[in-house]
Amino acid sequence: MFDRLQDIDWASMEHAYGSAEEVPALLWALRSSDAGARHKALDRFYGAVHHQGSVYPPTAASLPFLFELAADVATPDRAAVVALLVSIGRESLERGFEDDGTEIEYYPPMGCAQAVAFLCERGVEFAELARDPDPDVRLAAIPGLGLFLDDADRAAAVLRERLAAERGIAARLRIVEAAATLALRLPAVSQQVMDWLAVLAADPAQSPATRLAALVQRARCAPDEIGEDVVPAAVGLLRETARALPVRRIAPAPNRPATPADTVAPQIVAAFEDLDRHTRVHAPTTALLRTFHEALGAQVPERTAVLAEQLSSPDPGSRLDAVRMSGELMRTWRGDHTRLLLLVTDQLTTADQEVAAEAAAVLESCHPIAAPAREALAAHIDAQRTAHSPNVWAAPQALLRKSHQEAVRALVRLGDARALPSLLAALDSDVDAWRAIQVAGHLPQAADQLVPRLCDHLRRIDLSQQWTEMSANAILSALAALGDPAAVPVVVDTLGAAVRHERHGVTRSALKALGAFGPAATGARDTIRSLTTATDAHVRPAAVAALWAVGGDLSEVMPLLLGLLDDRITFRISDAADLLGEIGPPASVALPRLRGLLTQDYEWVRVHCAAALWEIGGQAEAPAVLDALLQAMAKNSATANHVVDCLDRMGPLAAPALPLLREQLAQPRRGGRFHSIDHDEALQRVGCTLIARLDPAAPGAPAPRTA
Template sequence: MFTGIDEVDWASLHHAYGSAEDVPGWLRGLASADAAERQTALDGMYGTVHHEGNVYDSTLACVPFLCSLAGREAVQDRGCIVELLVSIGAESGDARAREVVRADSEVFVSLLGDPDPGVRRAAAEAVVRFLDGPARALDLLRQRIPVERDDRVLLALTEALGLLARRHPEHSAAALDLLTAQSAPPHAPGLRLAALGQLALGAPDLLPADLVPTAVRLLRDRSARRARVPEPSGHDTLVGRIRRLRPSDEEGAQLLRTLHTALGDRTGDRIALLTGQLTSPDPMDRCNAVCMSAALFRGWRADCAGPVALIGAQLDTEQDRLRDAAVSVLAELFGLAAPAADDLHALVTARPDLWTHRWERGSPALGGPLKALARTGDRRAVPVLAQVLAGPVVPGGLGHEIAHLGPAAVPLAPALRHHLARVPLDSPTADALATPLLAALRAVGDRHAVPEVLRLLSGAPDGLGARERLVGPAIETLDALGAAAQAAPVLRELLHTRHAAAAAGALWSAGDGLSAVLPVLLRELTQGEPGSRRLAARQLGRLGPAARAALPELRRAARSGQAWERTSAACALWHIGRDPEPVLPVFRAAWSENPRTRGPIARCLAAMGPAAAPLRDLVTTELTAPRRHTAREGGYGSHDIAEDDALLRTCGEVLAGL
């Protein structure tokens, strides 16, 4: 297995964290008889040699030894080794890695008939990806399917057929014929679901007309046959809660996830499929549906009121996994979670122990049910939040959630002021404690909080510490409350710091003249950091026609820099000069270049009224687009859905004003 391993100069090779001299130990660990040692070795391979899917010279050097390990029946957990090889050669996208794995691809042929079903399952994809000649790969799959008896391996073979059909269109007809046969009786419901998912990905025209009812029926038939898995137990740790949020039936989740992915923009079918899942008698099916709904709501604009109400119905359960998953999804929806508000309120009322949560380490956080209820804007959250604020410690980020309640949260203002006044300014967490409270005070418009806000500015250093990071939010709060005049002396001192643009804007609101404010904003516009330049442009726009002297610099800023900077400058150009000619081309380019600029652009277009007519096509297309402008690969922000909904509302205002 390890012939020649000591002849490799591992010390001269590299992985994610430097020299690869530790790699031979991990390779040998994969062949250990001790399960813990094998797991540690596999973690080491994924964590360094194939860190985040990357390929290094040490990764390539490992491939022959990994292939040798995969072919030895005496080695345990070889399915994991084959999966690692597939990841190295396929997911990385590295051409060198693909060729190195392909050089040893014959090992995968023998593994299709391996005694270990985990090995056979992983080998199915490997044969399609790396074997020379798709016709041969298709024949191997065709021969294996009739003799395979393990359901999970059959699912992998079905997925491999779909992959082959998509990768090699010239051989797709035969693969699709096999998938069509597998999607019909007498095959088991799980296998039929898998085949339908692969047909949806590669040949949607071959799908049955009653796809959704068929898929729901097959799901329920499969669930009725599946053995029940007990709820996980253990301490209430962060890791434990994350595990509860993962699907308890990962295989079923993958089957339906494939179908949802294939349906893509067909949101009507996806909503119907979710509805069928969420009304299943099996709680695992409902839990999988809740988890999958997050991706739909996050990425697509759809009428989700029905599924949201069904997700709310999952809160009345004793199953922690299902309830936690439902709460997690509802907390992402903000106002869209309104159909579940009654269920959220019922849970909050019945379970005071869920109002806050403290991990084994760290400060308390607002509990998910109360957070989700507050984010809907439901005023029934206010009395409960008042009880939480009555405690000695404010849960982290609580003020940000209160801000979603707007004026309804006015009764909470005294408690917010109380806690703000007690933030220790010399604490390294002063900004984390005070910034959310400031957000809440801005939302409720509490002018009585001015003394507490001024305390944050008094003697604030011009550095990068926690207290200094409070200066910007404090200025914003004073400005929003119309109380900047009371802080004018301190604000003038800040005109020579990194907060100059914010201070200048607040001073303009307080009545300081143009001669005191304009030079500062022009300096920040031309010499400041990117964030300061954008803020300076926004503040110049607030000055309106009085800032006409800034038009030449703003025109230059609108022609260069990143999309955000050009957008900010173009918005200021309109508010000052009221000339759409230099503004609209900037908006059109930035709209496509960086979708995140669409919110401020739309707000400016709404203010422009009929002058925005040349960009009607952008707004109309946005309103009819099925996908959210915030949808992106590899992650999302917790406020993405709210941001997209705000954009749609503003686009409607733009059209109404044309």
């Protein structure tokens, strides 16, 4: 097969980063005797030819050669090649076909259908690879039995055979998973496989991990059939499994190449570190339990019961994975999460700093509902400062430092000034100061201590270096939130530097900050005015908004706003509408244009213009405003926060929105903009209050939620 490698016109195909002409060299390198060359080639293949799971024409065209490598016992790292084959096939099935089995049309053309057809033709070879003498090859090949072997009876027989032969927990869990995949892919064998899984789950001769896997995969096959006994049974088996498995220390993360501190923003470095951290799995049952949580879906109390057991494991890696899953549940699904929050909070006092850091990070990300953790966070921070010195924020032990920083950030997000000493230590030491800056705006009561330090950091930023933009934006955002006019001079200086170096993002942030200071920034009016004609899409509306905030001259601002309403860039229209709504009735000259924009194609523009219409025109505009708002929310639930806020201001006139409001709040998944926990909690709070106000006598009217 490799003799025909050059017969393919690789240069005519493209992968994620352009021409696929490098693919033959990558395939050759996978059979190299040099381990470094093989590792580099595999990384590049995953990074470009199979980028983030994508399947391009050259990905599919590589399959025959990858199969030859997998079948050749002389190939080094055969297991890695088999795993690559399975990944390509799995992603092809998941991305390339609709639920009804019809092929999804891609642009540009992808190779999913070609890949699936080839792998199913060779499906029987996965049965042979699953019996390979090399246990790593067997482990990598097992999923292929469920994914690609179309002879269902043969696949089921091989899986039964392998389960009887394999002793390792990883292989056994993967065999049971492959059986469920087979049942879902081939309905003809579905009942047979599910019956087998049910027998396995009840068989006391099997290990608790195998029984747990069978129970979970049976639930995956038929989530609608999950009975009341399934979760208690799973919790019991999970407890037995935890007792049976050895307790191991959490393995250290692999070292990343050092990033030059003067060329890459620290936020970017941390983002890649977090990506590495979140893709690591520390317990053999984690993937299985993720499957169980997916099957349980919106059953929050049941999932909380499972997570409670996971969080009580003696194995720190299991608890670490459980903390992450807990955060995912609370951020994705609505419900009363108090119990789960407290269970995560209990992990702050664990001896394992990585688990404690993860718990604090989850509490920070869930800060809109994290009030029950406030006292525990404060006690944890105080204990660390007592035990390790007041400068524990900059502790040389990486895990201790991370644990403290995450806890401080979580407490600051709750607006609690007990975190202030560590925040000030961070700004004074300049160790990971960016992490403190990101949350500093949540402590306006400490502005007198924070603002001078933030201004000092801002003065030291060199905007001639592009990588400093993120840091400048974060400081400006914090200063705007704190609202202390003492920051005006340094913000004005930063605005000038941003304009000189054409850092448009920083220019916009500086304008927003000056707008937040209002008339206290009047001295910067001429500079702001000069930017109202800027060509950058974001700078111009920000300058107009700042000009109004610092000067309040309607005759100067109205022509600029009317010009933005006529713009073709949608966010400029929305920004202008927001400012017109802030101005209110004095902006009545804009009413005809705002009415006309209610027919604009983009629902976000309609929402912002409708809200402005209400603020300017009031009751006379109510029918058109209400119609635009409800249509937009019905079409795009992400608009719900904006819509509900406007409905709240409309008072009794919003009564026709009641059915849609109830429908929105009845959804089990979080909604609102970005489906984020902060937007969703605000949506529920305002929505419940609005429903209670509009129809207080209605049976079952929801009460406003509290954190």
